[in-house]
Amino acid sequence: MHARFEPLPAPTRSQEAHDTAQALREHPDQWAHIETLGNLNRATNLAYRIRTGRHSAFRPAGAFDATARLADDGTANVYACHISANERDS
Numbered sequence: 001m002h003a004r005f006e007p008l009p010a011p012t013r014s015q016e017a018h019d020t021a022q023a024l025r026e027h028p029d030q031w032a033h034i035e036t037l038g039n040l041n042r043a044t045n046l047a048y049r050i051r052t053g054r055h056s057a058f059r060p061a062g063a064f065d066a067t068a069r070l071a072d073d074g075t076a077n078v079y080a081c082h083i084s085a086n087e088r089d090s
Contacts, residue, residue: 014057017055017057017058018057020034020057020080021057021058021064021082024064024080024081024082025082027081027082028081028082028083028084029081029082029083029084030081031079031080031081032079032080032081033077033078033079034066034078034079034080035077035078036071036075036076036077036078037075037076037077037078038075038076039074039075039076040068040070040076042076043068043069043076043077043078044068044076046066046068046078047066047067047068047078047079047080048066050064050065050066050078050080051064051065051066058080062083063082063083064080064081064082064083065080065081065083066078066079066080066081067079067080
């Protein structure tokens, strides 16, 4: 074991998630398929993280809606949309 002193690397984020969130912002109130995952539990968890803003790309909380749907092959699809300010205020 050895000590090598060097600057700490910058934290990285998933650019793909940020790009997806930006695309949704550019098309408010339109649903889009954003991900296919191996099972409904994982897809539901991601949808929850998007809705609540726990996924940093989809903040502030409440700015996005998301849902998961089971596919015929057993995988699950995640759909999301950016909620326009007019819709959030009503």
